[in-house]
Amino acid sequence: MPKNLVIVESPAKAKTIQKYLGDDFAVESSFGHIVDLPKKGMGIDIDNNFKPIYEVSPDKEEVVKKLKSLTKKAEVVWLASDEDREGEAISWHLYNVLDLKKKETHRIVFNEITKKAIQNAVENPRKIDENLVDAQQARRVLDRLVGFEVSPILWKKIKPGLSAGRVQSVAVRLIVEREKEIRSFKPEASFKFTAQFGTVENKQFKAILTEEFKTYEEAKSFIESCKAANFKVKDLQKKPAKRSPSAPFTTSTLQQEASLKLGYPVSRTMRVAQQLYESGLITYMRTDSVNLSQEAISAAESAIKKEFGEKYSSPRNYTNKNKSAQEAHEAIRPTNFAISSAGGDDSQRRLYELIWKRTIASQMTNADLERTIIDIENDRNAKMFQAKGEVIVFDGFLKVYQDTNTDEDAEDDKSLLPAVKVGENLSVEEIFGTQKFTKAPPRFTEASLVKKLEELGIGRPSTYAPTISTILNREYVIVGNLEGDVRKLQTIRLKKGAITEKVESETYGADRRKLIPTDIGIVVNDFLVDYFKSILDYDFTAKVEESFDAIAEGKEEWTDMMSSFYGKFHDNVQNVEDTAERATGERELGIDPKSGKTVVARIGRFGPMIQIGHADDEEKPQFASLLSTQSIHNITLEEALKLFELPKNLGEYKNEIVEVNVGRFGPYVKYKDMFVSIPKGEDLMEVSLERAVELIDEKLKADAPIAMYDGKEVTKGKGRFGPFIKWDNMFINVSKKYDFDHLTDEDIEQLIEDKLKKESEKVVQNWEKEGIRIEKARWGRHNIIKGKTKIELMKDVDVTKLTLEEVQKMIESQKPAKKKK
């Protein structure tokens, strides 16, 4: 038994560090925080100076048990959690829970995993920094207070089950406010002109008129005056320019680039990065630091020199601009620069290559460019055309990596321009003018939302992806596509001395995979902004972070900060609870022609709905839920009234009624006691009896057993986790190895037998932990053995179907349980 026990946060890290420290050290992992406030209830003794009630997190009981027993055997314990607020708290909780007072205990930190850094850490141990721990307690308690006091107000005033929090509510606010900007945006048209010129040597190039025209008349008179105009080069400028590589990846920039370049949602980026990390191919993927270790910089240097040559190498380190960064880790980089392509599947390979290229590029020379601007005048009007060109003189880092341009208006042609002289006459090939409309600000993507949150200092690398999941799960926002509308454009063209005009059309406002707020998201946001302005303030986190920093530096007591915050906050909560009206986002749609009553769209107890009549009326009001594709803000009276046709009887099929309706799981067709979901994108109001019967038949066919095994039916289907076959109430995933649409009887047999084998192995493994063994006996029987107890099972007892509890009971009573089917 080694005399030293080192505890870090992640098991992959533990493995690496173990290699550096050798046999005198055992390195174990705490798997992050081991202690937290209770899952239910406030868990804070507010009257007793906000004393937090800590408990070991349920999923960490096992880890704690293991660490406790290892601690007992070790002589010296080294707490090596990350060097930031949360890491310090983890060490402190380990210290308390593992009862390390009586042990020789050291706190050590390192923010890169290299042999040198770790040895250096071990030589320079310190004590737990209580101030830093207090800053974490303040962070944790404040988040709990805000979340658990504001959320219940939403349950009461809007809808049960909703949530609010320091991070998620601001994320929703960003999306809602952007949507409102887009809705109220009025596009303005103006005429923009481009021209195609030819040089004396007849080389072609494109130029843009530096001015735009508001009206058609101005545009027309301009192009008329160009008819007989002579164009020549007025001015020529050439300027050298540089472009520098971007810093290596942090979590946030990795998510953005993977989204732009590979089209990954942030959750996929993180899942794939985790796989690369666990395979030892990249460093830790949750970081806000752009820093590279010295070892990494020199490894990159030699890789670049070898691959691209000396002149491409320019070793450098980057510093964080972001104030809120805690920099407990290095930037995300390959662990071995000599490997330019790696990963177990295509997703991994593509992400790895992105990381490799970005990191390598960050250590390469700047690109040298030459920017050229040609100004072109004419003798008939004072307007000026301009051509911009950019030539790469030396590519430098651009050889491996280019940032993705997110600027949608960057449509300037940055190509090579032909050589021209000042005063040179130019021929006009064509002048083309078209109306251009100003664009509304873009909707957020998952990745651009993360970028914005990071700029505001809200959230941490480990929470960006979960925050997006939260606001999607609460149905405050959806990731949606929008079709867009069509509008007309006036164009004017001058070619070979003749002017032609044409009206063309363009679609605008179409959007793909963007974050769009729902009715509930908008109502919740407006309510919170109205009543909890200070917490919804974009600067709220930045302000409390300042206090956390003051606490960490020992300048302020965390309990003082909490009192001064909580006093005002709690009064506000109380006041809103007592005085605020219910928020429903109500919108009047018109009058129901049948009853003459008012029709409104609003949020109800179960979400967005239509109500005909008022609750105070003699007759009860009528209610209908909105479809998931509809929204309070733009549903029409006609669409609303149609909803009251549900459930709709379509007619009969084989003497049974066919009906369509909407349920908890969306629109469906009902036939006998069967429910068939209507596929996404299909309008249930338009589903005919014919179509419904088609769906029913498809479902009947899909549900029909495809084979028999051991006298039981085998059926197949597709679930959340891909294609599966079902047999004896067991789901068996069908891997890509098999042709799912044409499974043979042998395939099915193979799949079931493999699964059974795996199940029994799993059971055996579980039992082995408890010291229980299984022995094969005669005539296909099995014996269960623990210590000296031996239990003989009946012949047809299926060992894989016994639970651990059942087996333990048998052992206790020393009797086999009753025969199980």
Place this chain on the structure above:
DNA sequence: CAGTGAGCGAGCTTCCGCTTGACTT
């Protein structure tokens, strides 16, 4: 598994950050 909508009141929901497997259909 494929409701409901007032108001009453039982008992539920909820936060952010640090980490992985286990496990789902």
